Amino acid sequence: MSNKILFFDIDGTLADQEGILPSNKKALRELRSNGHTVMIASGRPAGYIRRMFSGLADGFIAANGRRIEHNDSILLDNSFTIDELKEIIKLCKASQCAYCLLGDGIVYHGNPLYLYGHTRPYESIDVIHENQWDIHDVKAYAFDIIYKDKDHLKTIKRNFDGKYIINDHFDGSADVSSVSFNKGHAVAYVTNALGFSQDDSYAFGDGDNDVHMFEAAGTAVAMENGTSAARKAADYVTRHFKEDGIFHALKHLKVLNSLL
Known part of the structure; x- marks a missing residue:
């Protein structure tokens, strides 16, 4: 073979x-x-x-x-461009979901990470909490979202439709990939x-x-x-x-x- x-x-x-x-x-x-x-x-x-x-x-x-x-x-x-990061943040805020921008060995939290009682772990990764990072210093390749329930996830999917693919972890969080x-x-x-x-x-x-x-x-x-x-x-x-x-x-x- x-x-x-x-x-x-x-x-x-x-x-x-x-x-x-x-x-x-x-x-x-x-x-x-x-x-x-x-x-x-x-x-x-x-x-x-x-x-x-x-x-x-x-x-x-x-x-x-x-x-x-x-x-x-x-x-x-x-990695995401500044314009892509701005779009991601805008969509997450409009959808009222917490998000985590994922870099190589570092995570940038956005909106309260523990929103809806979720505590998604990031093993051995440096974490920078919300309001402690500047968008121009962020080098991220992907992002996770934190949602409240199934109805909330449906709303998020509608808002993200056509630009991002949401892959549900079935634990109140999902990883998101771009269509581009x-x-x-x-x-x-x-x-x-x-x-x-x-x-x-x-x-x-x-x-x-x-x-x-x-x-x-x-x-x-x-x-x-x-x-x-x-x-x-x-x-x-x-x-x-x-x-x-x-x-x-x-x-x-x-x-x-x-x-x-």
Whole structure:
């Protein structure tokens, strides 16, 4: 088999709040040992991905596409412009939602972070609270929102429609990616930059923000626990991520032949 490039979402695909599933660690290691290229593709910040996947991946797409690294080299650094930041802040204020602008190892809180009783953690990341940062000093690649309830989230989605994709974490928060540059653009960019054909690219995910990634990859795999949009967009739906769905899919697609 020729070498492949594989893109994996994190939350709900490779890991949960308790960490990466053992079978997924085994799968990533075996893929790399067999000569395939493993890329993590997430809405998570770059620093978080580096720590979590050290030794398990060749590189990553962070912040839903705006920061890309491969073998410790930066392939893309596409932070929000001042105008984009102003638009994000305006939309969040109009929607009455708290927000967190995510940089590389730093978080800028906007509006009361603990609005609606939410306490979303950012492990080992420096935090600058609201009213303590200047927009001209911000270098951010993605942002999270904090919402009150399902009706509030529906209002936010209406306000953001056409410009941003909201990927619900189902815990009162969601990560947000822009339509102008998303996981799909990033997957196509990396596939081309590293000399792979689209046919040799695979994408694995579970969320609405993975749909564009599925469109850019040669083969798209959704987790059984994925959103309806993700499952509909996929070429193949594998088992629940907690039921060794990744290993099952890799064997089904004949990318890996080993047993758990």
